[in-house]
Amino acid sequence: MMRRKLSLAAAVVTATAISLTxxxxxxxxxxxxxxxxxxxxxxxxxxxxxxxxVQKKLEELTGKDIxxxxxxxxxxxxxxxxxxxxxxxxxxxxxxxxxPGFVKNAEAxxxxxxxxxxxxxxNLKTTFPDIQQNASINGKVYGVFRGRAPMRAAVMFRQDWLxxxxxEAPKTTEDLYKVAKxxxxxxxxxxxxxxxxxxxxxxxxxxxxxxxxxxIEEWYGAGNRWTEKDGKLIPSFETEExxxxxxxxxxxxxxxLINPDFATFDGTKWNEPFFNGKGGIIVDVDxxxxxxxxxxxxxxPNNYENKVGFVGNLEGPDGELHAHPTDGYSxxxxxxxxxxxxxxxxxxxxxxxxxxxxxxxxxxxxxxxEGVNFTLEDGKAATIKPETEESKAVSTDIKSYAQLGMNxxxxxFYPVKQPTEYEQQVFDKRTEVMAGDLKSAVYNPAxxxxxxxxxxxxxxxxxxxxxxxxxxxxxxxxEQGLKDAITLWNTSGGDKVKEEINQLWQDNK
Amino acid sequence: xxAPVIDTQSGEQALNTPPAPRKRGSFAVHFAHYKxxxxxxxxxxxxxxxxxxxPMYGVSIAFKDYVPFLGVNGSPWVGTQHFxxxxxxxxxxxxxxxxxxxxxxxxxxxxxxxxxxxxxLNEVRLSILKRTVQTLVYIPHFLSWTIVASLSFLLFALDxxxxxxxxxxxxxTNIDFLxxxxxxxxxxxxxxIWKNTGWGTIIFxxxxxxxDQDQYEAAxxxxxxxxxRVWHITxxxxxxxxxxxxxxxxxxxxxxxxxxxYLMTNALNRSVADVFDTYVxxxxxxxxxxxxxxxxGLFKSLVGIVLIFGTNALAKRFNQxxxx
Numbered sequence: 045m046m047r048r049k050l051s052l053a054a055a056v057v058t059a060t061a062i063s064l065t066x067x068x069x070x071x072x073x074x075x076x077x078x079x080x081x082x083x084x085x086x087x088x089x090x091x092x093x094x095x096x097x098v099q100k101k102l103e104e105l106t107g108k109d110i111x112x113x114x115x116x117x118x119x120x121x122x123x124x125x126x127x128x129x130x131x132x133x134x135x136x137x138x139x140x141x142x143x144p145g146f147v148k149n150a151e152a153x154x155x156x157x158x159x160x161x162x163x164x165x166x167n168l169k170t171t172f173p174d175i176q177q178n179a180s181i182n183g184k185v186y187g188v189f190r191g192r193a194p195m196r197a198a199v200m201f202r203q204d205w206l207x208x209x210x211x212e213a214p215k216t217t218e219d220l221y222k223v224a225k226x227x228x229x230x231x232x233x234x235x236x237x238x239x240x241x242x243x244x245x246x247x248x249x250x251x252x253x254x255x256x257x258x259x260i261e262e263w264y265g266a267g268n269r270w271t272e273k274d275g276k277l278i279p280s281f282e283t284e285e286x287x288x289x290x291x292x293x294x295x296x297x298x299x300x301l302i303n304p305d306f307a308t309f310d311g312t313k314w315n316e317p318f319f320n321g322k323g324g325i326i327v328d329v330d331x332x333x334x335x336x337x338x339x340x341x342x343x344x345p346n347n348y349e350n351k352v353g354f355v356g357n358l359e360g361p362d363g364e365l366h367a368h369p370t371d372g373y374s375x376x377x378x379x380x381x382x383x384x385x386x387x388x389x390x391x392x393x394x395x396x397x398x399x400x401x402x403x404x405x406x407x408x409x410x411x412x413x414e415g416v417n418f419t420l421e422d423g424k425a426a427t428i429k430p431e432t433e434e435s436k437a438v439s440t441d442i443k444s445y446a447q448l449g450m451n452x453x454x455x456x457f458y459p460v461k462q463p464t465e466y467e468q469q470v471f472d473k474r475t476e477v478m479a480g481d482l483k484s485a486v487y488n489p490a491x492x493x494x495x496x497x498x499x500x501x502x503x504x505x506x507x508x509x510x511x512x513x514x515x516x517x518x519x520x521x522x523e524q525g526l527k528d529a530i531t532l533w534n535t536s537g538g539d540k541v542k543e544e545i546n547q548l549w550q551d552n553k
Numbered sequence: 554x555x556a557p558v559i560d561t562q563s564g565e566q567a568l569n570t571p572p573a574p575r576k577r578g579s580f581a582v583h584f585a586h587y588k589x590x591x592x593x594x595x596x597x598x599x600x601x602x603x604x605x606x607x608p609m610y611g612v613s614i615a616f617k618d619y620v621p622f623l624g625v626n627g628s629p630w631v632g633t634q635h636f637x638x639x640x641x642x643x644x645x646x647x648x649x650x651x652x653x654x655x656x657x658x659x660x661x662x663x664x665x666x667x668x669x670x671x672x673x674l675n676e677v678r679l680s681i682l683k684r685t686v687q688t689l690v691y692i693p694h695f696l697s698w699t700i701v702a703s704l705s706f707l708l709f710a711l712d713x714x715x716x717x718x719x720x721x722x723x724x725x726t727n728i729d730f731l732x733x734x735x736x737x738x739x740x741x742x743x744x745x746i747w748k749n750t751g752w753g754t755i756i757f758x759x760x761x762x763x764x765d766q767d768q769y770e771a772a773x774x775x776x777x778x779x780x781x782r783v784w785h786i787t788x789x790x791x792x793x794x795x796x797x798x799x800x801x802x803x804x805x806x807x808x809x810x811x812x813x814x815y816l817m818t819n820a821l822n823r824s825v826a827d828v829f830d831t832y833v834x835x836x837x838x839x840x841x842x843x844x845x846x847x848x849x850g851l852f853k854s855l856v857g858i859v860l861i862f863g864t865n866a867l868a869k870r871f872n873q874x875x876x877x
Contacts, residue, residue: 121838121839125841125843128621128622129621129843143841144840144841144842145840146841149621149841152620152622154622247819247820304711305710305712305729307820308706308711308729308731308819310706381622382622500840500842503835504836507823511820511821511823511824513820514819514821515820515821518732520821
């Protein structure tokens with residue numbers, strides 16, 4: 045009896061406590077929008093300071109108090125999901141891609157549908173409608189995409205090794221094999237020891253993430269994530285070319301032309317074997333070329349030229365160039381409905397985004413402040429030397445503020461003038477090679493489409509094939525095992541994904 | 554609910570009054586009598602109600618299709634859909650197997666080692682040596698798993714890690730410990746032993762200090778050697794502590810440690826590395842499937858409760874005092 049009454053008392057206390065906590069959640073105050081809050085990732089060691097020169101200039105140019113919540117990039121995805129579940133939702137959120145969490149929230153109505161709205165704003169009207177389409181969810185645009193150069197794939201190699209062995213820069217995948225073999229077996233560093241290998245690949249297994257494996261598969265003609273065959277879309281790993289490409293990579297692994305710890309090697313140390321003269325080739329984005337050049341320059345400013353050579357995409361065994369482009373965007377800036385309630389408020393927020401996409405803010409976010417950290421020389425932004433405390437702060441801050449840049453009508457800011465003649469040459473050559481490769485780009489035909497099954501199961505499904513690919517390359521399973529994994533992908537829900545993607549593709553043709 | 558009983562008894566003595574008559578309708582009388590003692594209980598009850606029980610209403614999303622934008626109350630109910638999906642998932646047997654194997658390895662190897670280390674420390678007669686060793690073995694506990702994982706990656710690095718070279722020379726093999734699925738579990742248990750064995754000895758050392766010294770003297774006179782003394786005096790002396798620690802350890806058994814395993818996982822060893830904790834993170838946080846991962850977490854908690862009650866009952870059956 046006593047026990048029952050006690051538990052009743054406990055229940056009352058509990059109920060009161062629950063209603064108390066429920067109340068404290070409260071309603072967010074209506075937005076007056078003199079302050080615009082933004083959530084954005086930062087990739088530097090420290091977020092920019094809230095009262096720095098860039099911040100002040102941004103507020104001056106937009107005429108608003110801008111309140112940016114900088115969130116570490118490594119946990120950005122988690123934080124996005126958690127923020128959406130909280131009551132503190134910003135007016136503008138940088139969303140890094142069409143992740144399952146974002147798609148579910150968007151389809152439940154968490155974000156404004158901007159499909160018919162963006163064209164009303166001069167700076168938000170894109171000159172790349174295909175990329176905007178890629179960034180949409182089945183044709184619905186939920187944000188202003190952040191434009192990125194679509195062509196970035198490159199093969200970089202130790203130019204000094206290549207010269208020493210008297211080899212040509214690779215043009216085809218077969219050449220890549222020959223160079224890698226020579227780098228491994230012909231003692232390119234001339235120390236008389238068998239201590240070098242060809243290609244360095246880090247722990248990077250996931251499918252469709254522009255990994256070295258993805259690039260080589262595309263060069264072989266497997267397509268970009270999805271490919272059209274007999275009037276239907278199939279995942280690129282169901283093509284014969286996918287298997288051929290992986291046989292090719294496996295051959296290189298077996299002959300020790302690739303670092304043996306490719307399944308576990310830490311990606312943040314990717315440059316080290318290249319720089320230290322262990323592994324002579326990296327297959328990645330072309331911007332790494334300049335990073336590598338800079339590494340050599342810092343080690344020896346008098347002798348760093350002709351250490352790093354590079355080419356763009358490689359021709360496949362069919363003699364054709366299937367260049368690998370990205371989807372052309374890196375996420376988008378979306379407007380949550382929970383914080384921006386009415387059409388009128390939305391118009392104000394879009395106005396701010398419009399200003400942020402204008403030339404003035406684009407220059408601020410990407411180049412910095414003219415006269416403080418850069419000056420104009422022949423239409424290029426040249427960093428002011430020597431750096432002062434003030435200019436350094438601006439240069440550091442813009443590395444984070446660039447995350448807010450959208451550039452939906454191409455880059456309106458100034459190209460950066462490279463510090464030396466040689467680096468300018470490298471930069472210009474990069475631009476030229478990438479522009480050339482773009483003409484042979486093979487795009488992902490399914491990029492705009494989001495299948496419901498893929499949203500709920502995609503990551504697990506893709507893991508089946510991604511892990512099998514690495515296991516096959518490492519020799520844990522044979523080719524039949526890889527094929528079995530692809531069958532398992534289909535039977536675990538992949539065939540449904542295919543069906544849905546094809547349906548969406550047909551409907552939108 | 555053991556605490557109020559004790560309070561009542563001590564209250565009776567302190568107030569020096571006859572026990573309250575226990576008959577129907579006597580609660581009001583009983584309550585009036587001990588109202589100050591009940592008042593003492595209030596902060597504890599409120600704490601548990603607000604910080605432990607109220608958040609549990611969030612568990613309801615395990616039975617809903619939760620979308621953050623719609624909120625906990627706005628999301629539609631789906632019944633036990635997520636549980637059905639989970640149990641019929643082809644990953645389920647593998648996850649359960651991996652979790653249980655790791656749990657039993659930790660319990661079967663790391664737990665007894667803690668006792669062994671405590672006994673060894675207890676046998677050290679030189680006080681300064683004993684204290685120094687004690688401090689040294691506590692240190693790894695304060696390093697984060699990230700550092701432990703980094704150390705492992707350095708020590709076992711392919712082709713140049715010192716332990717990689719040493720072990721492969723001794724065994725005459727060429728094993729990449731970091732990616733070989735057969736070596737994943739030994740590596741995890743090894744890390745666990747390295748990091749937490751020393752710290753775990755604290756409670757056993759405290760228990761060892763309470764063992765009656767006279768018994769040792771008597772045993773020495775009777776001609777008992779060191780091992781005899783450990784076996785017949787020390788171990789029985791700390792038996793109840795061991796049982797309590799065991800019950801607690803079993804309750805925590807399925808918490809295989811998210812960070813440690815997440816950091817050591819790669820494409821080649823994932824088949825043995827996936828456990829409930831990493832799966833909940835992978836599906837719930839990175840894929841945004843909150844409801845599904847809450848269901849998985851809830852299942853894990855239920856298994857934990859069953860284990861803890863089961864072990865407690867078992868301990869009582871074997872005439873040991875249980876935890877509660």
